[in-house]
Amino acid sequence: MAATRLMPTEEGQDLIDLTREICDKELRPRVDEAERAAARDESFPTEVFRTLGKAGLLSLPQPEEFGGYGQPYEVYLQVVEEIASAWMSVAVGVSVHSLTAHPVTTFGTPEQQQALLPEMLSGDQLGAYCLSEPLAGSDIGSMTTRAVAEGSGGEPTAYRLRGRKAWISHAGHADYYTTFARTSDEEGRGLSCFVVPADAPGITFGTPERKMGLHCDTVREVMYDDVPVDASRRIGAEGQGMAIALAALDAGRLGIAAAATGLAQSALDLAAGYAQERQQFGRPIAANQGLAFLIADMEAAVTSARATYLHAARLKDAGRAYSKEAAVAKLTATDAAMRVTTDAVQVLGGAGYTEDFPAERYMREAKVTQIFEGTNQIQRLVISRHVLR
Ligand SMILES: Cc1cc2nc3c(=O)[nH]c(=O)nc-3n(C[C@H](O)[C@H](O)[C@H](O)COP(=O)(O)OP(=O)(O)OC[C@H]3O[C@@H](n4cnc5c(N)ncnc54)[C@H](O)[C@@H]3O)c2cc1C
Numbered sequence: 001m002a003a004t005r006l007m008p009t010e011e012g013q014d015l016i017d018l019t020r021e022i023c024d025k026e027l028r029p030r031v032d033e034a035e036r037a038a039a040r041d042e043s044f045p046t047e048v049f050r051t052l053g054k055a056g057l058l059s060l061p062q063p064e065e066f067g068g069y070g071q072p073y074e075v076y077l078q079v080v081e082e083i084a085s086a087w088m089s090v091a092v093g094v095s096v097h098s099l100t101a102h103p104v105t106t107f108g109t110p111e112q113q114q115a116l117l118p119e120m121l122s123g124d125q126l127g128a129y130c131l132s133e134p135l136a137g138s139d140i141g142s143m144t145t146r147a148v149a150e151g152s153g154g155e156p157t158a159y160r161l162r163g164r165k166a167w168i169s170h171a172g173h174a175d176y177y178t179t180f181a182r183t184s185d186e187e188g189r190g191l192s193c194f195v196v197p198a199d200a201p202g203i204t205f206g207t208p209e210r211k212m213g214l215h216c217d218t219v220r221e222v223m224y225d226d227v228p229v230d231a232s233r234r235i236g237a238e239g240q241g242m243a244i245a246l247a248a249l250d251a252g253r254l255g256i257a258a259a260a261t262g263l264a265q266s267a268l269d270l271a272a273g274y275a276q277e278r279q280q281f282g283r284p285i286a287a288n289q290g291l292a293f294l295i296a297d298m299e300a301a302v303t304s305a306r307a308t309y310l311h312a313a314r315l316k317d318a319g320r321a322y323s324k325e326a327a328v329a330k331l332t333a334t335d336a337a338m339r340v341t342t343d344a345v346q347v348l349g350g351a352g353y354t355e356d357f358p359a360e361r362y363m364r365e366a367k368v369t370q371i372f373e374g375t376n377q378i379q380r381l382v383i384s385r386h387v388l389r
Contacts, residue, residue, distance in 0.1 A: 001269050003085075003306070005078055012075035018055060019079045023086035026051050031087040035361060038089075038215035042208045044173045045216050046126075048090055049097075053123025057083075058097055062105050066117035073251075073313040077258035081306070084262025088365045089216035091262060093126070095255025096169045100127025100178040102248040103193050107236040115232070116195055120176065128174035129252075130165040130196075130222055131245055137166075138378050140180070140191075140245065145224060147181035147192055147234075156231050156238075159183075159194065161202075161224040167372075171220035172205040174198055179224070180245050183238045191241030195233045202227040213364030251316070252373050253326045257309040257333035260369045264305060264337040267344035267362045268298045274348050274357075285347075294347065298340045305333035324386035331379040334369035341366040 002020065007013040026048065037043050052058050061076040062068025076098075084091030101120050104113060119125055136143040145163025149156035161181055168177075175198050183192040196203065206221030236244050272295055275286035285291050312325035341363040345352035352359040370376045 001272070003081070003265055003302075007078070008072060008074055012071065012078075015057075015060070015071065015075060015079055016082060019057060019082045022051065022055060022057070023082060027083070027086040027090060032358065032361075034087075035089065035213075035215050036355075038218075042218060043216075044170075044218050045090060046173060048087070049093060049126055050124070052083075052090070052094065053125075056123065058094060058123050058126075059101075059121035061098060062101055062117070062121050066105065066113055067121040068105075068117075072317040073254065074310060074317055077254055077309055077313050080255050080258040081262035081265070084259035085266045086262075087216075088259060088263050088362075089214050091259040092214065092217050092256070093170065095252060095259055096129055097127050098255060099129045099248050099252035100174075100176070102251050103178055103235045103244045104195065106247060107193070107240065107244050112232065112235065125175040126170055126173060128168050128170040128177045128222070129248070130168050130177050130179040132167045133164060134166045134221075138375060141188070141242065143180065143182060143191065145179070145181040147183050147194060147229070149183065149238075151231070156234075158231055159229045159234065161194065161196065161227040161229055163224050165222040165224075167209070167219050168222045169217050169219055171218065171222050172208075173218060177203070177222060178235075179222075180241050181224075183241075186239065188242060189239035191245070192238050193235040193241045193244045194229050195235060196224075196227060196229055200227045200229065212367060213361060214368055249373060250323045250326045253330040253379075254309055254312055254316070256369055256373050257305065257312075257326075257329040260333040260337035260366065261302060261305040261309060263362055263366055263369075264298075264302045264333075264340040267337075267341040267359060267366075268295070268302055270357065270359055270362075271295060271298065271344040271347035274351075278349075291347065294343055298343055301336040301340050305329075305336040308332045324383055327374075327379040327382040327386075330373065331376050331383070334366070334376060337366040337369055338363075 059068040060071040064070040133143050147159040151157035177196040179194050179196050182190050184190045202225040204223045209219045278285050308329040312322045312329045315322035344359045
């Protein structure tokens with residue numbers, strides 16, 4: 001059952017309709033087999049991203065002057081939710097791609113925006129966001145990847161990147177790598193941000209991680225062995241990297257919240273349909289209040305999740321502070337996705353535990369939403385700091 005939407009504009013409604021059409025024609029028929037295949041052979045759905053790119057769905061929230069579609073976050077996130085209701089790995093990919101462009105749209109100079117964004121937002125390219133490291137996960141300030149400045153005095157002309165990033169979505173498939181690296185040891189101001197092209201010499205990739213789910217979201221280590229990067233590709237000032245990373249994550253967390261909501265909606269729809277079909281004791285299992293109330297709680301969780309991300313999106317669209325609300329949305333929506341997908345397996349009974357239905361996949365896919373883009377413990381840290389400061 002498609003979620004009820006109140007779109008702010010007619011254009012937004014058209015975009016949702018287009019997204020639903022693409023999901024029905026291109027995504028839903030492929031997702032089960034593609035996820036199973038990727039678990040075996042690490043295949044990546046490049047052609048699906050190309051389809052979304054051609055339809056303009058890979059660059060919805062970015063400004064029109066740079067090749068984006070200038071859509072409010074309220075619209076963009078509902079599109080992400082729709083995509084997630086069909087194929088979670090792809091929705092996460094759309095959100096990650098948006099995250100990779102955020103530093104340039106928000107902190108880049110006009111020259112950098114003109115030089116980089118038309119290609120990044122063309123719909124033909126996919127980005128990777130390289131922040132985490134093997135020893136720097138929640139504590140990104142402890143990263144050790146270095147960008148060593150080159151040039152004789154004054155402003156650097158280029159940098160050499162040395163180090164290793166971990167858990168990088170799209171690694172090996174991306175066209176560019178938005179990378180954070182240390183340019184000094186100054187506490188809080190030691191990090192800088194670079195857009196590294198995929199064909200830069202010295203950049204290599206580890207083998208894909210064997211994960212619990214989200215198999216079409218290929219995740220690998222990225223190694224930088226003296227990778228040369230022109231100074232024109234450093235986004236923001238030296239030392240501004242932490243602020244850039246955190247600003248991008250505020251926006252990215254909303255993408256994850258929307259995707260988690262779409263995943264939960266699909267699990268709820270599956271469970272509600274099954275509960276009305278499946279007969280035990282001579283009547284549909286949904287006729288038992290014990291089960292009907294479980295479905296009611298699932299509906300309440302999904303509706304609440306959607307409300308939290310839409311509230312944060314509207315603040316963002318109005319140019320207001322939304323960092324706390326983004327953390328609330330990420331925490332609420334991803335915890336809801338975990339609970340709703342787990343309950344969906346329960347509603348389906350033994351069938352829910354088999355690959356005959358997607359409920360078990362939904363449950364595996366939900367788990368990681370509580371971990372990436374800041375674990376839910378880190379969201380609680382962010383929220384409590386806002387409330388208690
Ligand atoms: C499928 C997948 C895709 C990913 N994609 C990307 C990507 O594209 N780019 C990228 O940069 N990263 C990516 N990540 C990395 C992800 O963001 C990190 O896994 C996450 O930030 C947590 O870091 P960690 O795994 O090192 O856990 P740790 O930081 O080691 O945390 C382990 C546990 O300790 C808890 N913990 C840590 N510190 C605190 C604290 N102060 N208070 C309370 N609890 C705490 C955590 O909540 C967690 O439960 C991805 C991860 C996965 C699994």
